[in-house]
Amino acid sequence: MPDATDSRQPRKLTMQDVARAAGVSPMTVSNCFRYPERVQEKTRTQVLKVAAELGYVPNLSAGLLAAGTSRVIGAVLPSMRNSSFYRYTAGLREAAAERGYAVITMIAETPAEELSAVQTLLGLRVAGLALIAGPHARELKRMVELSSTPVVEAWAGEDAIGRGVGYDVGAASAELTRHLIAQGRRRIGFVDVAGGGGMRYSMRLPAFRREMFSAGLSDDLVMTVRAADGFGAGAQIIDGFLARDRRIDAVLCPTDVVAAGAIFECNRRGLAVPGEIAVAGWGDYDIGRQITPTLTTVAPFSDAIGRGAVSMLLDGGSGRGAEPLRTAFNVLPREST
């Protein structure tokens, strides 16, 4: 049986194989990938060519084990449904790519899932971990602290796990409230959001109350929805507020999607927006630009949050408990107010 062992199952390709094929030592191959400038142009070109022909892809795990560092950043997201997070990850990816890092993300919809995602990422020994503010599992904080991996928490305030990065939600809420007051609105309803994501926005309501108080207006018109309701919350909101005060003249919604739902409901009822009632959203989602009337909203520049996260992770130094990085926001007045 001459050919018995010849059934060429493409045995796993190692750096050794590439080295042999290129007639250099394994270390030279390693250097070609990791520190190209250490290798003479000619040698490098040759080695890389051979590697490509063979279809060699360096084993990052082995490299990590040997070197103790990887060039991968891990990000955990609570969901992907929302365009703020989309831009956030885009910011992460751009900033990471500029420094030669890759970003891997894991979705986690519950604190328990988040914990297990963090375990996986820590197990992979990522160079940095980017979390999103929200309710966390109790063990999470201790776990990341013990890991000595740099961690940032996006959309976080003072009490962040790791370092915080985000815009000043309270200031944005205050500015948006002042905008409505300046437009002559007097009976302003505020929609709060309960549950997970709510944590990221807990400063909205107090800031609203403060501004209303300063202007001598009532801050009673507050109701709570679950963010998950999306468009569907619109009817509920308009119903609820009208039942409490027929003459309500403005509504502050927790997201543009909820605000769009509210506007759809106003249309159905023949309530003129912004003639009879103004509606403001939050987050600068696509939909806010497309509906009629266009939606007044707060632009969070989420990509800047992502970029900031990467820079804190990678050059953040040992800033234990350093104060959060504040990114910019912008109140965008449009047709709906």
Next chain:
Amino acid sequence: MPDATDSRQPRKLTMQDVARAAGVSPMTVSNCFRYPERVQEKTRTQVLKVAAELGYVPNLSAGLLAAGTSRVIGAVLPSMRNSSFYRYTAGLREAAAERGYAVITMIAETPAEELSAVQTLLGLRVAGLALIAGPHARELKRMVELSSTPVVEAWAGEDAIGRGVGYDVGAASAELTRHLIAQGRRRIGFVDVAGGGGMRYSMRLPAFRREMFSAGLSDDLVMTVRAADGFGAGAQIIDGFLARDRRIDAVLCPTDVVAAGAIFECNRRGLAVPGEIAVAGWGDYDIGRQITPTLTTVAPFSDAIGRGAVSMLLDGGSGRGAEPLRTAFNVLPREST
């Protein structure tokens, strides 16, 4: 200087440390994490407790290197903006979790980014790789073939990289077309989509043409938009079709978002939907359920695609070039047609 070395920088914790602290051998610790059933209940509880106290997280890279396999699946997504992909990843995660696997995802918006994401994932030696159909870099196919990592391509047809999994887009398109014809529509416009994602839906138009031909109707009313246009394409579509045929009585849109844009435009113009013109979307997005009138659409059950992808990856065997796995779809007639 007694305390010089006492500045306790929490030196990296290894399995060794846990073993020592728990009074067992490293192998027992390893087994506790990997094959819990091999370890006596009592021992395992004790070891796990010690590990948790110490904040030990096993180094997956080292484990992978030693064992040659990891329990991580890599997924590459072209974007996160769209709720089909959201449900797809949810399906991936559920099915993977049931089998004790984790899913890490990377976003790639261009073929070049996709290639580099695949390199990273292959470098991590993931247990399987889930790709999305679309334009790929030329080197991609060879790279994944050489890697001998199981690969699936979701939304793919016959010519998939690795194995394909997805629903029969042509059949769905035909069924939706027949639905409109059965409703008495005769002058039906078809909106095609150009660019990246278009690839995933290239079977829509031929199927539409076939059905129109069978019914003895004209299939001339075809226009193309870029998917990226989102809501904005609505006006363009309605404008364009009316300019070509004032009596057009139905429009088939490439996504629910585009269809919603078209409905908004019809509302602005006072064109009754479905009275004067029927509008159908594609993809069963949230918005289609929320607008008035609710939108007729095709539900792709994207989570089933994700689940199917995992099962092909993990029990797919050596099915080189096996035929694609076909998942279900459903035409959902609602108010807009």
Next chain:
DNA sequence: ACTTTTCGTTGTAGCGCTACAATTTTAGGA
């Protein structure tokens, strides 16, 4: 020509873990 500097390349050792076989302990019969 001979030393010094600089650059490019190469062995060696070991990162933290797990497969596997060997070993010890425990349970089950006779």
Next chain:
DNA sequence: TCCTAAAATTGTAGCGCTACAACGAAAAGT
């Protein structure tokens, strides 16, 4: 009580790579 089978635990070797120090070979001084 002793013997065998089964279960639980443990050494050893090595996965593929990179840090580091050592080395050889050109380049630059003297």
